[in-house]
Amino acid sequence: MKDGELITSHSVQQHETLRKRDPERTRAEILAVSTEVFAAQGYSGARVDEIADRTRTTKRMIYYYFGSKEQLYLAVLKKAYSGIREAERAIQVCSLEPTEAIRQLAELTYDHHVRNSDFIRLVMIENIHRGVFIRQIESMREIVEPAVGMLDEILTRGQNEGVFRHDVDAFDVHLLISAYCVFQVANQYTFGYLFGRDLHAAPLSGHLRSMLGDVVVSWLLAPEGTARPVT
Amino acid sequence: MKDGELITSHSVQQHETLRKRDPERTRAEILAVSTEVFAAQGYSGARVDEIADRTRTTKRMIYYYFGSKEQLYLAVLKKAYSGIREAERAIQVCSLEPTEAIRQLAELTYDHHVRNSDFIRLVMIENIHRGVFIRQIESMREIVEPAVGMLDEILTRGQNEGVFRHDVDAFDVHLLISAYCVFQVANQYTFGYLFGRDLHAAPLSGHLRSMLGDVVVSWLLAPEGTARPVT
Amino acid sequence: MKDGELITSHSVQQHETLRKRDPERTRAEILAVSTEVFAAQGYSGARVDEIADRTRTTKRMIYYYFGSKEQLYLAVLKKAYSGIREAERAIQVCSLEPTEAIRQLAELTYDHHVRNSDFIRLVMIENIHRGVFIRQIESMREIVEPAVGMLDEILTRGQNEGVFRHDVDAFDVHLLISAYCVFQVANQYTFGYLFGRDLHAAPLSGHLRSMLGDVVVSWLLAPEGTARPVT
Amino acid sequence: MKDGELITSHSVQQHETLRKRDPERTRAEILAVSTEVFAAQGYSGARVDEIADRTRTTKRMIYYYFGSKEQLYLAVLKKAYSGIREAERAIQVCSLEPTEAIRQLAELTYDHHVRNSDFIRLVMIENIHRGVFIRQIESMREIVEPAVGMLDEILTRGQNEGVFRHDVDAFDVHLLISAYCVFQVANQYTFGYLFGRDLHAAPLSGHLRSMLGDVVVSWLLAPEGTARPVT
DNA sequence: GATGAATGAGGTTTCATTCAT
DNA sequence: CATGAATGAAACCTCATTCAT
Numbered sequence: 001m002k003d004g005e006l007i008t009s010h011s012v013q014q015h016e017t018l019r020k021r022d023p024e025r026t027r028a029e030i031l032a033v034s035t036e037v038f039a040a041q042g043y044s045g046a047r048v049d050e051i052a053d054r055t056r057t058t059k060r061m062i063y064y065y066f067g068s069k070e071q072l073y074l075a076v077l078k079k080a081y082s083g084i085r086e087a088e089r090a091i092q093v094c095s096l097e098p099t100e101a102i103r104q105l106a107e108l109t110y111d112h113h114v115r116n117s118d119f120i121r122l123v124m125i126e127n128i129h130r131g132v133f134i135r136q137i138e139s140m141r142e143i144v145e146p147a148v149g150m151l152d153e154i155l156t157r158g159q160n161e162g163v164f165r166h167d168v169d170a171f172d173v174h175l176l177i178s179a180y181c182v183f184q185v186a187n188q189y190t191f192g193y194l195f196g197r198d199l200h201a202a203p204l205s206g207h208l209r210s211m212l213g214d215v216v217v218s219w220l221l222a223p224e225g226t227a228r229p230v231t
Numbered sequence: 232m233k234d235g236e237l238i239t240s241h242s243v244q245q246h247e248t249l250r251k252r253d254p255e256r257t258r259a260e261i262l263a264v265s266t267e268v269f270a271a272q273g274y275s276g277a278r279v280d281e282i283a284d285r286t287r288t289t290k291r292m293i294y295y296y297f298g299s300k301e302q303l304y305l306a307v308l309k310k311a312y313s314g315i316r317e318a319e320r321a322i323q324v325c326s327l328e329p330t331e332a333i334r335q336l337a338e339l340t341y342d343h344h345v346r347n348s349d350f351i352r353l354v355m356i357e358n359i360h361r362g363v364f365i366r367q368i369e370s371m372r373e374i375v376e377p378a379v380g381m382l383d384e385i386l387t388r389g390q391n392e393g394v395f396r397h398d399v400d401a402f403d404v405h406l407l408i409s410a411y412c413v414f415q416v417a418n419q420y421t422f423g424y425l426f427g428r429d430l431h432a433a434p435l436s437g438h439l440r441s442m443l444g445d446v447v448v449s450w451l452l453a454p455e456g457t458a459r460p461v462t
Numbered sequence: 463m464k465d466g467e468l469i470t471s472h473s474v475q476q477h478e479t480l481r482k483r484d485p486e487r488t489r490a491e492i493l494a495v496s497t498e499v500f501a502a503q504g505y506s507g508a509r510v511d512e513i514a515d516r517t518r519t520t521k522r523m524i525y526y527y528f529g530s531k532e533q534l535y536l537a538v539l540k541k542a543y544s545g546i547r548e549a550e551r552a553i554q555v556c557s558l559e560p561t562e563a564i565r566q567l568a569e570l571t572y573d574h575h576v577r578n579s580d581f582i583r584l585v586m587i588e589n590i591h592r593g594v595f596i597r598q599i600e601s602m603r604e605i606v607e608p609a610v611g612m613l614d615e616i617l618t619r620g621q622n623e624g625v626f627r628h629d630v631d632a633f634d635v636h637l638l639i640s641a642y643c644v645f646q647v648a649n650q651y652t653f654g655y656l657f658g659r660d661l662h663a664a665p666l667s668g669h670l671r672s673m674l675g676d677v678v679v680s681w682l683l684a685p686e687g688t689a690r691p692v693t
Numbered sequence: 694m695k696d697g698e699l700i701t702s703h704s705v706q707q708h709e710t711l712r713k714r715d716p717e718r719t720r721a722e723i724l725a726v727s728t729e730v731f732a733a734q735g736y737s738g739a740r741v742d743e744i745a746d747r748t749r750t751t752k753r754m755i756y757y758y759f760g761s762k763e764q765l766y767l768a769v770l771k772k773a774y775s776g777i778r779e780a781e782r783a784i785q786v787c788s789l790e791p792t793e794a795i796r797q798l799a800e801l802t803y804d805h806h807v808r809n810s811d812f813i814r815l816v817m818i819e820n821i822h823r824g825v826f827i828r829q830i831e832s833m834r835e836i837v838e839p840a841v842g843m844l845d846e847i848l849t850r851g852q853n854e855g856v857f858r859h860d861v862d863a864f865d866v867h868l869l870i871s872a873y874c875v876f877q878v879a880n881q882y883t884f885g886y887l888f889g890r891d892l893h894a895a896p897l898s899g900h901l902r903s904m905l906g907d908v909v910v911s912w913l914l915a916p917e918g919t920a921r922p923v924t
Numbered sequence: 925g926a927t928g929a930a931t932g933a934g935g936t937t938t939c940a941t942t943c944a945t
Numbered sequence: 946c947a948t949g950a951a952t953g954a955a956a957c958c959t960c961a962t963t964c965a966t
Contacts (some may be wrong), residue, residue, distance in 0.1 A: 004527050005929095023925080040285045042359050044276035048961060059962090060927060069961065123421050124355050128273050171426060172442060178422070179414030180407065187413060189362030190354055194375045195402060205272030212404060217449045223448035254950065279936065291952055294937065295698050483929065483965070504821050507737035510957065522931055525958065582869050585883055586817050593882030606887045633888060634904060638873065644880060645872030652816050652825030653871070656837045657864060673865060680915035681908045698950095716946080741940060752941090753948055762940065 005049070022028060023137045024072065026057050027065050034062075035076045039118035042125050043073055043133075070133070077126060078137050080119045085143050098158030102220060103213035105151065106177050110209050113181040114200065120185040148174050155220075173216065180212050257288055258296050265293075266363030270349035273356050274364075280399075301364070308357060308369050311350045316374050325381065333451060334444040335414045336382065337408050341440050344412040347429065351416040360384055368402060379405050395451045404447065409444050488519055489527050496524075497538045501580035504587050505535055505595075527562050532595070539588060540599050542581045549574060556612065560620030565675040566680060567613065568639050572671050575643040576662065582647040610636050626682045634669075635678065642674050698742070719750050720758050727755075728769045732811035735818050736766055736826075763826070770819060771830050773812045778836050780805060787843065791851030795913060796906040798844065799870050803902050806874040807893065813878040841867050848913075857913045866909065873905050 006225055024033075033054045037046045052059035066072040093101040093110050113120060126134050134140055148170040154174060158164035188199050197204055264285045270279045279300055283290035297303040322339050325333040344351060357365050365371055377403040386404060389395035414422075419430045428435055495516045499508045510531055514521035528534040553570050555563040575582060588596050596602055613632040620626035645653075648662045659666055726747045730739045741762055745752035759765040784801050786794040806813060819827050827833055851857035876884075881892050888892040890897055 005529075007262060042275060044273055045359075047959090049959095058927065061925095063962070064926075121359065127418055128352065128355060128359070129420075129422045131424050134421055141425060141427070144430065162382060168442075171428075172438075175414070175422070175439070176411065176442075176446060178418070180410045182418060183406070183410030183413055184416070185384055187354065187358055187409070189358045189360075190411070191366055191406070193362050193365060194372060196372070197402075207403075208406070211399075211407075214453070215446060217406060218453035219449045221444045222445070222453070257950085278934090280934085290936090290950070291938095292950090295951070298698075298937095300936065465859070485929065488929085494784070504735055504737055506735060509955090511955085520931070521958090523929090526930070529958095531957065577702070583821065584806070585880065586821060588736075589880055589882045590814065590817060591882075593886050596883055596886060603887060603889070630904075635888075636902075637876070637884070637901070638904075638908060640884070641876030642869065642872045644870070644876055647822050649816065649871070650873060651820045651822075652827055653868070655824050655827060656834060659864075669865075670868070673861075673869075676915070677869060677908060677912045680912045684907070684911035685913070740938090742938095751948065754946090756941070757947075 017148055023065075026061060027057055029055055030057065030065060030072070031079060034072055035080060035118060035122070037054060038073055038076050038125065039121040046073075048072075073151065074133055074137060077122060077133055077138070078143075080122050081143050082110075084116060084119050085146060087116075089146055091150070094153065098154055098161060098163055099217055099221070101154045102158070102173070103217050106212050106216045107209055109177050110181050110184075113185050114205075117185050120182055123182070124186050135173060147230065158220065165222060167225045168220065168225045173220070176216060176219070179210070180215070184208060251395050254296075254414070257292060260286055261293055261296060261303070262306060262310055264393050266311060266349060266353070269304055269307050269356065272351040274300075274360060277304075278460050279303075305364055305368060306351060308364055309371070309374075309385050312371065312374050315343075315347060316377060318347075322381070324346065325384065329385050329392060329394055330448055332385045333389070333404070334448050336385065337411075337443050337447045338440055340408050341412050341415075344416050345394050345433055345436075351413055354413070355417050389451065396453060396455045398455045399451065404451070407447060407450070408443070411446070415439060465657060484503055485527075488523060490517065491517055492524055492527060492534070493537060493541055496534050497542060497580060497584070500535055500538050500587065501583040505531075505591060508535075510534075524652045534597055536599060539595055539603070540605075542584050543602065543605050546574075546578060546581050547608060549578075551608055553612070556615065560623060560625055561679055561683070563616045564620070564635070565679050568642075568674050569614065569671055571639050572643050572646075572674055575647050576667075579647050582644055586645070586648050620682065627684060627686045628685045630682065635682070638678060638681070639674070642677070646670060716758075719754060723748055723750065723755055723758060723765075724768060724772060727765055728811060728815070731766055731769050731818065732814040736822060739766075741765075767826055768831060770815060770826055771833070771836075773815050773832065774836050777809060777812050778839060780809075782839055784843070787846065791847050791854060791856055792910055792914070793867070794847045795851070796910050798847065798912060799905050799909045800902055802870050803874050803877075803905055806878050807898075810878050813875055816875070817879050851913065858915060858917045860917045861913065866913070868904070869909060869912070873908070877901060 034051050037051050048059055048062060062072060066075060092104060093104045095103060106210050142227055151174055152170035155164060155170050159166055192199050199205065199208060259398035265282050267462060268282050277292060279290055283293060293303060297306060322336060324335045327335060381407055386401050390397055415430050423430050430436065430439060496513050499513050499617060510521055510524060514524055524534060528537060553567060555566045558566060610632040613636055617626060617632050617635060621628055644660050654661050727744050730744050741752055741755060745755055755765060759768060786797045789797060841863040844867055846859060848863050848866060852859055858884060878890050887893050892901060
């Protein structure tokens with residue numbers, strides 16, 4: 001039975017206060033709760049009823065503001081990406097020397113993913129849906145652009161200084177860091193269970209964090225083609 | 232493709248004849264179709280009706296053989312993991328010298344993930360559900376054990392030969408390789424879309440494949456602590 | 463018939479007009495029809511579809527208001543008991559002398575059972591289910607309390623006056639009366655059939671009614687131990 | 694999911710011994726198990742699958758021997774009544790003087806009901822179904838005849854001796870005793886729960902047993918019309 | 925702008941029963 | 946006699962959504 005529905009004629013009316021006449025607030029609340037619910041249950045698994053129940057408004061309001069479950073999910077997705085990119089923009093490592101800058105960038109990105117597991121989950125969900133929703137959001141690609149900007153700057157600097165290998169670009173590094181960071185959040189349940197370890201508990205969590213730095217840096221420092229034996 | 236592996240798309244639509252009274256076959260067909268449908272739509276999104284429609288049996292038979300949607304999903308999950316691990320066991324790189332063995336292992340794993348995207352999707356789905364299903368499958372942990380066995384062997388050999396760094400174990404390497412391989416399948420839609428590239432089309436696909444080898448090998452070859460500056 | 467009592471057959475088929483947007487009415491109608499259907503078919507035998515069809519609402523509404531078949535049954539059970547006890551409270555025999563009060567109480571209870579066969583049937587059904595449902599209804603025991611109150615009062619009066627035997631309490635008398643009254647309703651089909659008599663047709667019905675009075679009164683008037691021979 | 698169905702391809706095969714080629718035995722076993730299941734769950738609530746599972750045969754055999762769920766229930770009902778009447782015939786109280794004979798008959802009947810609660814439950818179930826099944830069983834009325842025979846004999850003797858009142862016949866006494874005995878079994882769950890007492894635990898059980906004797910005897914010994922005041 | 929009541933379509937599951945050997 | 950496999954029909958329940966005020 002859906003919680004949002006009437007069961008007895010005397011259903012509970014909680015937090016009646018602070019309720020009416022603040023459209024912005026209502027909208028924001030719906031969005032916040034929806035983010036949690038979609039992240040927790042997936043698109044199909046999420047229930048409009050549950051979202052409504054965890055809100056101080058009603059199901060009807062969700063349709064009033066967002067029109068449909070799909071459009072609500074779209075709004076959630078867009079907001080999640082914006083928030084993430086905004087946070088990424090806050091990372092400042094430009095003043096450091098390339099090697100250390102890259103390491104810090106990797107490790108801060110790592111922390112960032114750990115803190116934003118709901119976002120990671122939304123991305124997973126979106127991929128389960130083969131990206132059909134994200135493609136409907138205009139401006140999505142602009143939102144994401146700054147992501148590799150700083151990376152590109154550091155990388156070029158390191159390459160110009162002759163420290164970093166040249167057969168690598170910002171996209172590659174970004175992919176490597178992303179893969180690692182996303183994985184330890186996205187796959188924590190299966191991987192953690194199968195190996196009997198909690199990826200986010202000390203000391204493993206610390207080890208995994210610095211390991212990423214090691215991986216990225218040693219890769220960038222390694223001479224091109226060195227590792228690849230003469231075939 | 233070996234028997235233990237996932238049955239891939241459209242493998243069951245053949246011969247409408249020879250239909251009834253072959254329980255093993257019926258069961259297997261339901262399982263194969265279910266794998267596709269669950270992988271495609273997720274647990275909540277999958278419809279028992281759809282599975283039935285894509286089968287030569289009826290919805291009723293699904294319940295006859297598996298009891299419930301959940302138990303069906305469990306069977307799919309178990310079979311998928313078994314198939315994957317069996318395939319992993321087929322990788323033979325022991326005769327190579329450590330560096331090349333590791334590189335080949337990484338790249339074969341990469342290929343393997345590309346070919347078995349349905350499995351990756353099931354793992355994602357399972358993680359969306361926080362691993363509640365996988366934990367119900369006894370023997371799951373045994374299934375997974377061989378995964379790091381060979382890796383451990385290669386790594387130890389390389390460390391004994393003084394080629395590989397010592398502050399790394401099989402679990403670490405496995406995690407790095409898994410993260411990279413899973414990511415390029417799991418996140419292909421969002422990542423590919425946001426950067427306007429198809430991760431699985433040449434020449435990018437080839438680059439990404441060999442890049443993994445580079446990353447892993449240069450990391451293992453790098454002296455411990457070298458990359459980390461004195462703080 | 464009073465408001466609190468069971469709504470009897472065909473009481474809801476009237477006026478098809480004035481249909482929507484009267485939740486109390488809708489709820490009450492579902493409850494009334496459900497009472498009939500559960501009483502007629504038992505818990506397992508009752509069909510939510512049938513209840514819906516005999517209502518001016520839809521099956522969906524039943525779930526909207528009651529959540530599940532079980533909760534609907536629980537509501538029916540609770541309402542049935544409340545109605546009965548309310549009716550019992552209406553019996554007024556306190557002004558009569560004890561012997562006659564008891565006789566009237568017994569005979570009114572008898573009439574009452576004849577009129578409320580749906581309630582008796584629900585009680586039978588509940589006993590078939592070993593009381594699992596009734597135990598889930600809080601306040602059930604409070605509802606029933608007044609049942610023996612008046613009886614206790616009459617009995618004590620009669621005992622103090624030296625008319626009634628002393629080795630008997632209100633619970634005993636209530637059980638005897640209940641057994642007799644319930645039986646002639648509950649077992650009317652098998653008993654009536656096996657003996658080829660309709661328990662509710664004159665003159666048998668009248669005989670059985672006054673016979674209960676005789677039984678109870680002669681028992682209460684008999685000296686203690688008299689009937690029991692010296693062993 | 695029904696237990697009787699195939700779930701894994703390797704379902705359990707218990708007690709394979711003592712199984713085949715004994716039709717009488719098989720039939721009897723099905724009947725015995727069915728009695729328990731119908732008595733426990735009612736007609737609609739009983740599951741053919743459950744009956745099959747609690748048997749050493751299969752569901753298919755039930756249909757082989759009995760044709761349908763209804764016919765199986767009919768067989769159960771018939772057997773239950775036969776068994777009960779046979780047991781009743783065993784009661785021998787003819788040699789006692791009328792008052793004591795009646796008391797013993799009542800109390801032995803009481804014991805008998807306590808011991809045969811499954812039969813009582815079947816009777817309840819049959820009454821819930823308004824006796825539609827019992828009417829289909831020919832010879833049912835003959836089965837039941839001896840029930841009042843002995844009672845009639847005792848009663849006549851007592852009346853001839855001038856001990857028992859004359860406005861009462863064997864049917865009346867049988868009804869009173871039946872009502873009391875059936876009730877304490879049939880309604881034990883609701884009545885016991887509502888009054889917080891277990892009708893079948895000492896000392897209440899003993900009290901209720903002898904109370905029935907008191908009730909019947911004092912009623913029969915009371916002069917006609919005495920209790921009924923002049924109106 | 926806001927809301928409780930209502931709902932059609934479709935979801936999962938279960939039932940007694942029969943088929944084919 | 947015996948059986949595992951199969952099944953159509955219908956059961957209970959849930960979904961996102963809209964109505965009427």
